[in-house]
Amino acid sequence: NAGVTQTPKFRILKIGQSMTLQCTQDMNHNYMYWYRQDPGMGLKLIYYSVGAGITDKGEVPNGYNVSRSTTEDFPLRLELAAPSQTSVYFCATSTLEGSNQPQHFGDGTRLSIL
């Protein structure tokens, strides 16, 4: 019953460092998403993927990169961490069958850039 697993749960980075946020799912969902959540702002879409090998930008992609080599994994990369990237990051998945399917969320990664 793992669903969507995000690692790490917490991380503190220094400005200019890089890191990869991991997201893996065991539900065989084709669609995967990365969001960031800032206080009072709801969730903003960073990148999404409709299947292995296919990714596209969301609303706030600057400063991030993604890859999707398998159905299960969708890592998010920060190359040069900046204080503005301090946020809570959520990975989510949904099925391909039909539109308007609910998204399933991981528990988030809380990232601080100092």
Place this chain on the structure above:
Amino acid sequence: AQSVTQLDSHVSVSEGTPVLLRCNYSSSYSPSLFWYVQHPNKGLQLLLKYTSAATLVKGINGFEAEFKKSETSFHLTKPSAHMSDAAEYFCVVSDLYGNKLVFGAGTILRVKS
């Protein structure tokens, strides 16, 4: 483009009293609408969704929402609040193809004993 406005950033109710969380949407087509709940330090969980079937939608934990096209609203209600309902609630609209979501800013619900 579609958008969502949650009219209250914070709502406080007493345990056992009704809950009303207000949401207005804007969409150029017939939208799909969702309510998600987020408990502290957790991901979001789907409460209910509207996809052009019945206008009154029932969800988990006794919540329901009514789609009113004339008012472009999708308010979330519950007849009697429980302490465990304390959380942040998000009203969400999907894009035309139903695969990308646009989130409201959230409403924090506080339940007093």
